[in-house]
Amino acid sequence: MHDFCFTIPYGLLLVAGGVIGYLKKGSLASLVGGVGTGLLLILAGYLSLRAFEKRTNSYFALVLETVTAAVLTWVMGQRYYQTSKIMPAGIVAGISALMTGFYLYKIATGGNHIPAKAE
Template sequence: MDLSTSQKFTLGYAALVGVGGVMGYLKRGSLMSLGSGGVSSALLYYVYTELPNNPAFASSLGLGVSATLLGSMGYRFQKTKKVFPAGVVALLSLGMTGGYLHGIMRSHH
C-alpha cells in the first residue's frame, strides 16, 4: 500500500500521542494521560484510515483532535514552562492543525 504524506504524518502523530499517554501513566500514574492519549491516538488512527477515501471528513476530525491537543498542551506548557512533553506536543499539534486545515481547503477545490 502506498501511503500519502498526510497519512504518514497522521500515523506518526497518532503513535507519538499514544506513546505519550502511556508514558504519562507509567511515570506519574496519570489515568488522564492514558485515557486522553489513547482516545486521541485511536481517533487519529481512524483519520489515517479515512484520509484516502474521505479526505474532507478525515481532515476535519484530525483538525478537531489536533486543535484540542494544541489547546490543552499549549496551556500546560504556558503554565509549567516544561518543553517536554507539553511544549513538544503543542508544537507538533500546531503543525498538524495547519496540515489538516490545508487538507480541508484542498479537498474543497
C-alpha cells in the same frame, strides 16, 4: 504528501506518550488523553487511507484530524503556559500546532490529490 502519511504516526506518538506518562508518573489523565486522542487520529488516518485507496477524499477524516489537532494545541498550549514544562506539554502543543496547519492546508487545497489513473 497525503494527510494519512503523517496522521497515523502522529496518533501512534500520542498513544506511546500516554502509555509512557502513565508508566512513569502513574498519570491516568496522560493515559486516557494520549491513548484516546491517539486512537482517534489513527482511526481518522485509516479512514483517509481507505478513501484514498478508493480514489476519493474523506473530508470527515480531514475535519476530525483538524479538530483533534487544534484541541490538542489549545489544551497542551495552556498546560505549557501554566507549567513552562517542555515535556510533554510544549512538545505536544508544538507538534499539534504544526499538524493543525498542515490539515488546514490540506482542506484549503482540496484534500489529498488523487493521481491520474494509469491506462
